[in-house]
Amino acid sequence: MLRLRPLAAAGRLPPAGLRLGPLRPAAGLARPGAARPPRPAAPVGDRRLVSRQVRAVTAAAAEGGSGDGGRGPALKTPKGTRDHLPAHMALRDRLFATVVACFKRHGAAAIDTPALELRETLMGKYGDNSKLIYELQDQGGELLALRYDLTVPFARYLAMNKITNIKRYHIAKVYRRDNPATTRGRYREFYQCDFDIAGQFDPMIPDAECLKIVHEILSDLQLGDFLIKVNDRRILNGVFAVCGVPESKFITTCSTVDKLDKMPWEDVRSEMVGEKGLSPEAADRIGEYVQLHGGLDLIEQLLQDPKLSQNKPAKEGLGDMKLLFEYLTLFGITGKISFDLSLARGLDYYTGVIFEAVLLQQENDHVEESVGVGSVAGGGRYDGLVGMFDPKGRKVPCVGVSIGIERIFSIMEQRVKASGEKVRTTETQVLVATPQKHLLGARLKLISELWDAGIKAEMLYKKDPKLLKQLQYCEDTGIPLVAIIGEQELTDGVVKLRVVTTREEVNIPREKLADEIRRRLEPCSLSVQSCLTL
Amino acid sequence: MLRLRPLAAAGRLPPAGLRLGPLRPAAGLARPGAARPPRPAAPVGDRRLVSRQVRAVTAAAAEGGSGDGGRGPALKTPKGTRDHLPAHMALRDRLFATVVACFKRHGAAAIDTPALELRETLMGKYGDNSKLIYELQDQGGELLALRYDLTVPFARYLAMNKITNIKRYHIAKVYRRDNPATTRGRYREFYQCDFDIAGQFDPMIPDAECLKIVHEILSDLQLGDFLIKVNDRRILNGVFAVCGVPESKFITTCSTVDKLDKMPWEDVRSEMVGEKGLSPEAADRIGEYVQLHGGLDLIEQLLQDPKLSQNKPAKEGLGDMKLLFEYLTLFGITGKISFDLSLARGLDYYTGVIFEAVLLQQENDHVEESVGVGSVAGGGRYDGLVGMFDPKGRKVPCVGVSIGIERIFSIMEQRVKASGEKVRTTETQVLVATPQKHLLGARLKLISELWDAGIKAEMLYKKDPKLLKQLQYCEDTGIPLVAIIGEQELTDGVVKLRVVTTREEVNIPREKLADEIRRRLEPCSLSVQSCLTL
Structure with a gap:
């Protein structure tokens, strides 16, 4: 079945099938280098009734950096960071155990890299977000920075250790000088849980496994209904090409499309035309494509599309997407997969399949609401990143997934709180x-x-x-x-x-x-x- | 039995009982704030035969920061850090599992704190070693630094969260801009595994448990024979007092005594007299005490010592030491415990019992030799640290132990290498x-x-x-x-x-x-x- 998603700004209700509108992530996923957009300005509306004082306190709390400042030397953790008390840790351990069990079930080995990297290793890999990197003071010696994600260090690791073939997981803290939104589980120091497959393999087999992993983990954690959106950068680029966007504007157009889950089409369109300098006709044509989402039938339809079928990258992308859906059918998980042309993901380095999992809101599910449902996993294929580190530019194709563990943790934490369940913090018998x-x-x-x-x-x-x-x-x-x-x-x-x-x-x-x-x-x-x- | 340890400089063989000479740690233990001394200048001697070139290569390797520098952008990890390949990680996981199992067996809960702390939280806690703290660049906002150990953050955590009673473990990375010696397992980024008991309790019961934990972990890991040296800061201070050291020089004298495991008595004595300004007579009197080591009998003897028994802190310390040995007897572990008056430990913040575990070299045990046997666990009582953070100066007595996991890991790594055992890096069935x-x-x-x-x-x-x-x-x-x-x-x-x-x-x-x-x-x-x- 092929579905046309109405443009959000039109104010019409989306069709019942895949209602994604209200569930769009409020912020980007904590995925390797995912361009997390700046927090939108807080809505005012009803809040006007709240006194200024209360708002000030709430704002301070939302900024994170818990503690008792003010008197004497500040007794607090840095802004956007927090201590984990034993009850937190017990819950986190359960969560990590589930994720690690899945990674191991798929034959992944563990690796670790330093939290510190040479600044030059990180620079030029995150686009605009490079300004969010924590730099260390020059105390003599090398210029260092804290890692921003686990993907760039992984690429550096592969190139440096001359590894051309590995299936690994890495669970570790990363650091971003971002605007924290701690109630939504967004911190300046947070864990990433990454699973990646590096190596030259037959198409879409590792990619399909990454999606299977997301499906297994979200099912195992019993977080409620979810949907995994899938797209391909080559298809997006093909769409831009056939809509008349010059190649030099592909990346910037892609980052505007990426905002579709946070703003209505009308705003995205005016950014395309106003800021990015696309013609109104090109923007309108893009609009027609990016509202499409569906399954194998949509892939077949686009393969017949008179313009798109003439575009080489798009045709390759669609061919691989078809293969992917075949494999996902064998895995029995297509019920929760949506081929969605609006999915762009913020990062420059993706070269093929991209995907993102969102939790679907349930009736009477107040817990999720207060946490802010959103993207809980994401990833994609990045075939060029390792080559940026290799002295001879040798490429190692990679595909990987990152589990948005902090957001999932926030949801579970709220659920435990709501249920009144007392989490044991020790195992004493x-x-x-x-x-x-x-x-x-x-x-x-x-x-x-x-x-x-x-x-x-x-x-x-x-x-x-x-x-x-x-x-x-x-x-x-x-x-x-x-x-x-x-x-x-x-x-x-x-x-x-x-x-x-x-x-x-x-x-x-x-x-x-x-x-x-x-x-x-x-x-x-x-x-x-x-x-x-x- | 009471044993007199001959002074190392005298060149005589120590008695067979407790041969510690060659086993002294080559470097300080990676314990919370343990004052790790600067690397001694490399011995020359035979090395003169080695060509300069080879020495340069070796020196570079010993500095750590593995990688392939030189050509194009440096492809390496920061100096003193390293990537952990899957075989490393599999071994590390085994090691951590053993340590965590022991901590949990003793009813500890897990906590975590940010790797970043406000600079002011860390400053003034590590004496001279503060210069080894990694500071972050001022990018606007708070001035931050990377944690140097887990103990000061733990004290901050207790004060900030108003916790007066907890038994917790914390396994996490800490950062020191130290001279790395990577072959001995000494890095700039390394793990600490800490177990601490905070709270007001009856004397020596938690202290005895910390020693039991060291005993269990070293036994479980089958690292070979070991010895846990125990002393008390109050006894040391009493010794200094009765030997005529003015109170203002207790701390500095203590840090000189701490060097006894790295240099012969003669050198320690001349540092006392030359640098620290003690009288030769005082130094000689100290020398008589600090060569003593033994068990309950030594405690009894010192309790009868005409001078020491008149000193209040020393008497309290000896009384508690006697109690400690009673409890350790009930635990059945006194066979591996030595009351050793030369043990000082580098840190300022200890206030009572201090201890340190060393591996004993075995016949034909070439493996240990090449790694450099040394201190593999250490800790003590620090009753004043939390009060430094509490706005009202309220004290929370603490005692804790840190397992020198990196050194143990180096030893195990060498053993695995020597045995030819192939470590599986995945669990695929x-x-x-x-x-x-x-x-x-x-x-x-x-x-x-x-x-x-x-x-x-x-x-x-x-x-x-x-x-x-x-x-x-x-x-x-x-x-x-x-x-x-x-x-x-x-x-x-x-x-x-x-x-x-x-x-x-x-x-x-x-x-x-x-x-x-x-x-x-x-x-x-x-x-x-x-x-x-x-």
């Missing part, structure tokens, strides 16, 4: 407790035995804590079991094992305690069947 | 292969089924790869199984599962393939018993 005084030594000896047996155990750092305090600590921190050792237990060579939730108590021979704790807590030990499902 | 042409679709469909079933699977990104090439890929990368799907298998609804090492092949009904792969590869599924040992 048992608290070693004593019911009488003068038993610190007994506790230290027992906890040491448990640690040596691999049990996760804690005790209170007090000589003579009250039993009630010890039990309360378990309630507060979610420790499921208490190993109580008193004078009677010492005499009998047993330990009283108490289940915190049921208050059930049972004496266990001391030498069997570790096994008993494991038996009760580790799902793997219950049965072979449960092992299989781990 | 099965390669999906086809024996005939025109079966790309069949491969894509099957691999998709396996991914969806949670199996780690790869395929070659070629339309029609030769079977031999596919099998060779498994040999090269260590993939244990091959799922072969040809025309016959498609007709029969089976998949031929091949074991790479034995070349055994068996047909498996397609719907049972994922389970069969799991059954063959995942130890957890074999029996309940094996589950328990995981």
Whole structure:
């Protein structure tokens, strides 16, 4: 089925099939070098009712850089950065584990590169966004900067280590002197989770795998319904050519098309004509193409398009797009894929397929609304970047995907908050407790035995804590079991094992305690069947 | 038993018991703010035989910052930093997993702080080493710097978030504009693995746990024999006082004593007298104390020492040291603990117990030798640091340990290299292969089924790869199984599962393939018993 998306400015409702209008990302994706646009000016409207003071406070909070400034030396983190408290970290760890499991399932190896790069490595790779790069002070020696993404360092890594063939993932922090919008999960220091396939391969097989990965991760995370938009730079360039745009204006026109998810067509059109100097006729012709989105049928239709089918890059792009859809059909994931001619992505270095995943808003889903649904993954093919680093200009074709982990984290954080779920921040299995005084030594000896047996155990750092305090600590921190050792237990060579939730108590021979704790807590030990499902 | 360590300069062999001489760390430990001394000038001697050219090359390599400079734009990482290739990362992941497992076993929660801090947060915390801090360029806005360790950010974090009680670990990169010595695992960007306990507790219980953690991690990693040296800043200060050092010179004298593991007593003595202005008599008296090392017996002896027992801090320190040894006895680890009065540690902020773990050289252990054995963990009590950040100066007592992960990694890396062990860089369980042409679709469909079933699977990104090439890929990368799907298998609804090492092949009904792969590869599924040992 072929769908025509009405232009947003016309004010008509888009067709029910692929309603993307209200779901467009409020800001660009934290993708390698994705040109994140400056924050739009805050809407005023109802806000006028809010007092200036409140607005000022909110604005300060939205800028990020949490902390208690003002008095004495500033007690805060830098603007746009934050501390991660244990509850954050526990949630983040879960999220990273899901993403890493998927990357490993697809045979990727891990690599790491320094957070610092030579300035010259980064310069000239991000267009206008180079001004957002953090530079280090010249303290003698090399001129350095903090990495802006993981893709340019990856290209440098491939060229420097003469690697022509690798499937790798890289999860690390990157740095951008951007306008932070911390409520939407947009920070100046943030994680990127990248998966890339480098090497000369048969067309569209690695590209299809990248889309499969996005599909798997978004499904595994249960973030709700989503859509993966796909396009190809060669098709876009073909469209520009047949619409009468001179080749010198392809890149700049592309960056204007990229704004279609943040502004209505009318504004995009006037930027094309006013700022970019396109003819009104060319802009109108572009407008007809970029509202198209659909599936295989749209590809077939464009392959028959009298003008586009005469353009070599467009024809190649459409041929590859057809192949891609064949592979995605075999993967069984075309239901969530949309070939969308408005997708441009901000970066210069893409040379082929590009894609971006967005979450679709659900009925009564207030959580997403407050976070600002948007792009949660993106990527594409960049066949020329490594060649920019290789002394002999040798190219290594690459395609990759970046998971917008910070935005996903913001959504999950809000969901956990809304659900009232208490995230455990430790994995402690048992608290070693004593019911009488003068038993610190007994506790230290027992906890040491448990640690040596691999049990996760804690005790209170007090000589003579009250039993009630010890039990309360378990309630507060979610420790499921208490190993109580008193004078009677010492005499009998047993330990009283108490289940915190049921208050059930049972004496266990001391030498069997570790096994008993494991038996009760580790799902793997219950049965072979449960092992299989781990 | 009480041991007198002969002064190194005397040229006599130290007693067999605790031979530490040759094992002293060649450089300071990568511990929070540990004052890493500047590299000593390279010894000349035999080196004179080596041509200048070779020496220049070696020096450049030792400086770190790997890469291929020289021609065109420099293709390299910044000085003192490096890329981590997949084989590195696989080994690092193993190492981190062991350390994190121990931290979690002790009930620690994870936190994270930004790699960037306000400059004013870091300034005035590291003494002379402040000059090693990487500062960011003033690009408008706040003045920033890269963190130098994880301890000062932790103190800032506690004060800012008003946390008075936490047991946390933090594994992250820190940055020092130091002289790199990359062969010894000393870089300008490196990981720290810190475990700290903050809060007001009964004496020496958390301190003892920190030592237990060092003991567990070094045992788990099987790095060979090790020794944990323990001392107390209060005891050292007491020693200085009773030897006639004025209080104003305690800190500077302490930093001279700290050099005892890198230079002989004679040199330390002349620095005390020459540079620090101590009287020769005071220096000699200090010399008598700082050569002492032993266990409970030494503590008892010093508690009877006519001068030291009259000094309040020393008496408190010795009392706590006795308590510490009691607890360590209950933990069963005193065999590897030495109360060592020469241990000073470089940092100003320690206020009580300090400790440092060193690897002991073994006979025929050439590996360690080439890496340069040394300090692999260290830490201590710092009760005043948080108060420096709190607006009201409220103190939060802290004790913590830092695992010298980079040095340990260097040792493990050399061992793996020496053993010839091939480290797998991926976890792929099965390669999906086809024996005939025109079966790309069949491969894509099957691999998709396996991914969806949670199996780690790869395929070659070629339309029609030769079977031999596919099998060779498994040999090269260590993939244990091959799922072969040809025309016959498609007709029969089976998949031929091949074991790479034995070349055994068996047909498996397609719907049972994922389970069969799991059954063959995942130890957890074999029996309940094996589950328990995981």
